[in-house]
Amino acid sequence: MLSRIEQICSDKGLxxxxxxxxxxxVLSESIDHPDVDLVYRRATELDPRISIATVYRTLRLxxxxxxxxxxxxxxxxxxxxEASGDHHDHLINIKTGEVVEFYNQEIEAMKQQIxxxxxxxxxxxxxxxxxxxSVSNESPDDDSSF
Amino acid sequence: MLSRIEQICSDKGLxxxxxxxxxxxVLSESIDHPDVDLVYRRATELDPRISIATVYRTLRLxxxxxxxxxxxxxxxxxxxxEASGDHHDHLINIKTGEVVEFYNQEIEAMKQQIxxxxxxxxxxxxxxxxxxxSVSNESPDDDSSF
DNA sequence: TTATGTGCAAAGAGTTTGCCAGCTA
DNA sequence: TAGCTGGCAAACTCTTTGCACATAA
Numbered sequence: 506m507l508s509r510i511e512q513i514c515s516d517k518g519l520x521x522x523x524x525x526x527x528x529x530x531v532l533s534e535s536i537d538h539p540d541v542d543l544v545y546r547r548a549t550e551l552d553p554r555i556s557i558a559t560v561y562r563t564l565r566l567x568x569x570x571x572x573x574x575x576x577x578x579x580x581x582x583x584x585x586x587e588a589s590g591d592h593h594d595h596l597i598n599i600k601t602g603e604v605v606e607f608y609n610q611e612i613e614a615m616k617q618q619i620x621x622x623x624x625x626x627x628x629x630x631x632x633x634x635x636x637x638x639s640v641s642n643e644s645p646d647d648d649s650s651f
Numbered sequence: 652m653l654s655r656i657e658q659i660c661s662d663k664g665l666x667x668x669x670x671x672x673x674x675x676x677v678l679s680e681s682i683d684h685p686d687v688d689l690v691y692r693r694a695t696e697l698d699p700r701i702s703i704a705t706v707y708r709t710l711r712l713x714x715x716x717x718x719x720x721x722x723x724x725x726x727x728x729x730x731x732x733e734a735s736g737d738h739h740d741h742l743i744n745i746k747t748g749e750v751v752e753f754y755n756q757e758i759e760a761m762k763q764q765i766x767x768x769x770x771x772x773x774x775x776x777x778x779x780x781x782x783x784x785s786v787s788n789e790s791p792d793d794d795s796s797f
Numbered sequence: 798t799t800a801t802g803t804g805c806a807a808a809g810a811g812t813t814t815g816c817c818a819g820c821t822a
Numbered sequence: 823t824a825g826c827t828g829g830c831a832a833a834c835t836c837t838t839t840g841c842a843c844a845t846a847a
Contacts, residue, residue, distance in 0.1 A: 520800095520801065520802075520845095520846055520847075521846080522801095522802060522803080522845075522846070523845095524802080524803070525802090541836080541837085542836090554803095554804095555803090555804090556803070556804050556805070557804095557837095558803075558804065558805075558806095558837090558838080558839085559802080559803055559804075561836095561837060561838070562802080562803085562838090563802095565837095565838095577723065577725055579723055579777075581811090581812090581835075581836070582835090582836070583836085583837090596765070596766060596769055596771060598771065599774060599775075605769055605771075607765060607769060609761065609765060611761065612758060612761055612765075615755065615757065615758055615761075616778075616780055619742070619753060619755060619758075619780065620742060620780050620782045621785070623742055623751055623753060623782075624784060624785050625742060625744065625751075625780070625782035625783060625784055625785055626782055626783050626784070626785050626786075627780055627781075627782050628745060628781050628782050628783055629745075629780075629781040630778070630779065630780045630781060631725075631777075631778070631779050632762075632776070632777070632778045632779075633776065633777050633778075634762055634765065634766050634771070634773055634775075634776045635773075635774050635775040635776060636766045636769075636771035636772055636773050636774050637771060637772050637774055638770060638771055638772070639767070639770050639771060639772050640772075666820095666821060666822070666826065666827075667821080668820070668821070668826095668827065668828075669820095670827085670828070671827090687811080687812085688811090700828095700829095701828085701829095702828070702829050702830075703812095703829095704812090704813080704814085704828075704829065704830075704831095705827085705828055705829075707811095707812060707813070708813090708814095708827085708828080711812095711813095727810075727811070727836090727837095728810090728811070729811085729812090
């Protein structure tokens with residue numbers, strides 16, 4: 506069965522190779538926001554006949570086809586997620602690196618308004634919240650090498 | 652006369668060298684958000700006896716001393732501005748690279764609230780609007796290599 | 798069959814660092 | 823003078839690319 510992303514690729518008429526299929530599958534199944542190296546490791550686990558250069562090339566291809574979204578959470582590495590159409594912002598747990606997605610209609614409206622007030626037309630935007638879990642009865646094993 | 656930043660350095664007890672003084676001056680006088688290379692070029696203009704490594708080291712030193720703020724506007728280069736205490740966000744003119752600062756109390760409050768609602772404590776945040784000038788009677792020579 | 802994709806290794810951009818000479822306090 | 827600082831070049835990380843071979847359509 507085709508992965509979600511492979512289906513989109515075929516709809517868009519992209520030439521599909523084994524490598525692209527694997528990378529499409531990896532990202533279809535990723536619920537986190539993996540960086541290039543993590544995509545590469547997940548991909549080679551499924552099929553070792555794949556190089557890091559192909560991962561870079563394919564991620565860029567998918568991004569340019571609006572199949573993936575590329576993010577930069579400030580650590581100098583690109584991170585990817587499947588494009589979902591609906592815009593959302595990110596909260597990054599700086600203790601664990603975990604990314605929580607959220608959407609707030611009011612904030613979106615205000616972004617538009619602010620750009621307009623400054624005499625601009627909004628093309629893109631990003632809002633990232635860097636935060637630590639509130640002290641409460643959380644599981645204490647969240648802490649990692651982050 | 653001491654530049655604003657040099658004054659802060661001396662208050663903080665940092666050992667001052669000619670190089671650090673020059674870099675302090677460059678950033679005190681910069682009203683834009685220069686990247687490392689631009690700081691380097693402005694510095695060597697004032698005194699050629701300064702290396703790019705020193706610029707990197709000094710910018711990092713100043714950032715860690717909370718004298719400067721480091722930003723990443725998504726083009727893979729760090730950009731710096733004098734830390735002003737009062738938080739603000741940035742609108743980046745994607746036609747020219749120019750950066751406009753703005754502050755919106757409501758948005759700040761909402762960032763806090765969203766983090767709290769998700770069970771987090773806000774540590775840091777960034778909001779960037781990427782925009783083009785509204786079509787109006789602007790000077791048409793804004794367009795650059797950007 | 799032919800345009801396109803891939804692997805490999807080399808190259809690039811931005812940034813950091815080891816080492817020793819030089820300078821600040 | 824003691825110890826931090828700076829210059830230089832090498833090293834590092836992330837990403838891109840030239841080239842020859844492989845492959846989808």
